[in-house]
Amino acid sequence: MTTLMTADGNPRSTKRRSQRRPDTWAGIGMSFPALLGLVLFIAIPFVYAIIFSLQNIQVSQAHPAKFWGLTEYVRLFTNPIDSGPFLRAMLNNFVFAAVVIPVQTGLALALAVLLNRKLKGVKIYRTFFFMPVVFPMALVAVIWRLILDRSSQGLLNSALNAVTFGHVQPHDWLGSSSTALASVILLSIWQGVGFQMIIVLAGLQEIPQERYEAASLDRAGAWQQFIHITVPGIRNTLIFVVLLTTILSFRVYDQVYILINTAGANQNATQTMLFQATNAVFNENDLGQASAISVILFVIVVIITVVQRAVLRQRNES
Amino acid sequence: MSTHAATRTGKKARDYVLMTAAAIVMFAPIYYLLIGSLKPSNKVLNGFAGFIPTDLSFHNYSAVFSALDSGATGYFGQFFINSFLISLVIVLGGLLVNSMAGYAFARLDWRGRDKLFLVVVLLSIVPFESVAVPLMQLMSSYRDSLIGQMLPFIVNPFSVYLFYTFFLDIPKSMEEAARLDGLGPVGTFFRIIVPNSKPAFATVAILTFLTSWGQFLWPSLMTSNPAVRPLPLEIGVFSAQTPPNWGQIFAFGTLLVLPVLVMFLVFQRWFVQSVAGSAIKG
Numbered sequence: 167m168t169t170l171m172t173a174d175g176n177p178r179s180t181k182r183r184s185q186r187r188p189d190t191w192a193g194i195g196m197s198f199p200a201l202l203g204l205v206l207f208i209a210i211p212f213v214y215a216i217i218f219s220l221q222n223i224q225v226s227q228a229h230p231a232k233f234w235g236l237t238e239y240v241r242l243f244t245n246p247i248d249s250g251p252f253l254r255a256m257l258n259n260f261v262f263a264a265v266v267i268p269v270q271t272g273l274a275l276a277l278a279v280l281l282n283r284k285l286k287g288v289k290i291y292r293t294f295f296f297m298p299v300v301f302p303m304a305l306v307a308v309i310w311r312l313i314l315d316r317s318s319q320g321l322l323n324s325a326l327n328a329v330t331f332g333h334v335q336p337h338d339w340l341g342s343s344s345t346a347l348a349s350v351i352l353l354s355i356w357q358g359v360g361f362q363m364i365i366v367l368a369g370l371q372e373i374p375q376e377r378y379e380a381a382s383l384d385r386a387g388a389w390q391q392f393i394h395i396t397v398p399g400i401r402n403t404l405i406f407v408v409l410l411t412t413i414l415s416f417r418v419y420d421q422v423y424i425l426i427n428t429a430g431a432n433q434n435a436t437q438t439m440l441f442q443a444t445n446a447v448f449n450e451n452d453l454g455q456a457s458a459i460s461v462i463l464f465v466i467v468v469i470i471t472v473v474q475r476a477v478l479r480q481r482n483e484s
Numbered sequence: 485m486s487t488h489a490a491t492r493t494g495k496k497a498r499d500y501v502l503m504t505a506a507a508i509v510m511f512a513p514i515y516y517l518l519i520g521s522l523k524p525s526n527k528v529l530n531g532f533a534g535f536i537p538t539d540l541s542f543h544n545y546s547a548v549f550s551a552l553d554s555g556a557t558g559y560f561g562q563f564f565i566n567s568f569l570i571s572l573v574i575v576l577g578g579l580l581v582n583s584m585a586g587y588a589f590a591r592l593d594w595r596g597r598d599k600l601f602l603v604v605v606l607l608s609i610v611p612f613e614s615v616a617v618p619l620m621q622l623m624s625s626y627r628d629s630l631i632g633q634m635l636p637f638i639v640n641p642f643s644v645y646l647f648y649t650f651f652l653d654i655p656k657s658m659e660e661a662a663r664l665d666g667l668g669p670v671g672t673f674f675r676i677i678v679p680n681s682k683p684a685f686a687t688v689a690i691l692t693f694l695t696s697w698g699q700f701l702w703p704s705l706m707t708s709n710p711a712v713r714p715l716p717l718e719i720g721v722f723s724a725q726t727p728p729n730w731g732q733i734f735a736f737g738t739l740l741v742l743p744v745l746v747m748f749l750v751f752q753r754w755f756v757q758s759v760a761g762s763a764i765k766g
Contacts, residue, residue, distance in 0.1 A: 187594055187595050188593060189588075189592035189593050189594045189669050190594040191594075192588070192592055192594070192668065192669035192670055193592040193593070193594025193595075193596075193597055193669075194588075194594060194596070195670075196584040196587060196588040196592070196669070196670065196673070197584065197585040197588040197600065199581045199584065199585070199639070200581050200582055200584070200585035200604075200639045201585070201603075201604075202639075203635075203636075203638060203639025204603070204604065204639055207615075207635070207636040207639065208607045208612075208641075210622065211615035211618045211619035211622055212610055212614070212615050214618035214619075214621070214622060215614065215615055215617070218617075218618055218621070277506060280499060280502055280503055280506070283499055285496065285499060285503075288503075291503045291504075291506075291507050292756065293749070293752060294507040294511050295506065295507065295510050296755075297510070297511070297514060297745070298513070298514070299694075299759075300694060300744045300745060300747075300748045300755075301514075301744075302697065302698030302700070302715075302716045302740065302744075303698060303700065303716075304698065304716035304717070304719050304720055304740075305517075305716070305719060305740055306513075308720075308723045308733060308737055309513050309516060309517050309734075309737065310513065311723075312516070312520075312528070312529055312534075312730065313513060313516065317529070319529045319530055319531045319534070320529070320531075321516065321531070321532065321534060321535065323531075324531030324532045328532060356510070356513065360510070361759060364756050364759045364760050365759065365760055367760065368760030368761070413611075416611075417611055417613050419613065419700070420698075420700040420701065420716075423700070423704070424700075424723075427720070427724065428720060428723050428724040440613050440701070443616075443617055444617070444701070444704070444705065447617055447620075447705070453617065453618075453621060456617045457618055460613070460614040460615065460616070460617055460618070461614065463611065463614045464610060464611065464614040467611050467614070471609050
């Protein structure tokens, strides 16, 4: 959710600048608990992430950690043992993002346009589409693990078999390398699309109705109205939704962890960078490597955020 | 004229068909969870028949409580209380701490304010996930404790920012009377600003509760003792049993989501508005 910041960094002055700065003590006092938390739980661990990533450091260290510079990073990208899974995890993150961003945003837009009509009962439909958003990802993974079960008893396999009159044989959706990531993507979109839909819907309702009326008078069809009024009208919202999804898609973890560990999902095809990082800690006690992965993840998220700022700024100027 | 009306009715019908089809697809997994939780365990993973409501009973629910009622597995009530306490402290603590900071940055005039606010904004782009591993190491003395699961999430730079933007929009006149009556900044905040900012507090509370109730990564790093496990982590453990007892797992899942689902259905309007509102503010 960090993308919501439009960092102008300059709060509107509530008072003219005075010599005495009358609220100094209250200001410091009231912001102190929050600042303390930020330093303790974000700033310091972040500095440690960098320090750990430059060391040969284990979780339960028998021997003292020693500084070894960028070795962890070099290993992650070039060492045959470490780089395979890591690069695969990174690729999975990028593929996940590349599919989820357009598909989920497109679906959210379609649903929002559909629900923006003045039809009776539209609010009930809104409830249905938004409901999955309140489901914890851990539970979503468990439900979909059964829907996608490899046996003929899995809901999807059974349905496909019935629809095709037995021509489609049961498929191991989560275990097969060709469909595992697609399955994770599917359930992630199911859970997340309602969130985006609501945001887009809020954007749609900001578009003045007169524009559509004027367009109707000019005999513009539904599609033309969509392209020339709707899309430009929610351009900012769409940019926001796309960038939010991009950032969230690099933080994917819960569903991947559960599906790999309890449902036998294809690890190679579904692991993400965060999975790699926790795996390095749990299975190899390798704190240095986990920290290096965390730092790389951070760099990717920052690059996306910076690009977002640039795009948003451009939009504000135009 | 009549053809016009006919196309309009046709369009309406088409919209309803589309919406209903989409709603069925979106609701199907939830329905599957609810129905499955009421079925005998061997009838849940049962092809399309698992979807049909037969043999319904609340047996699985009582079975979940009896399956999880020993020191070895942990108690269901215990997981629930853990999740509840963790979320409660994060939500209430977060409302207090983040709103005070948002107020200090938005409405008070003090030395260092702008620079510190920039720090808040910069730190907000650090994803928690990228500091989780070193933080786990730094907080090793809080392993297997509830407090270790709460502390890092009370302060949330995003919540500070949400409060900040809300408070910026409050008319100045509201505070002035209080100030003239001799209330200090702290008094003004608690007596005037807080009672008049209910939507802001509701938004932050809802968004915070949603994320803290579903937390998985941090407890998976920080806990090994079932006594302090929160619900989402336990459903991962519970569903990994062999052979899996699907009816009970789905009953567990329903119990896990029920508080949020009920809250969502009751406060639906706020829920939806808060999500939309926070996006538009940004």
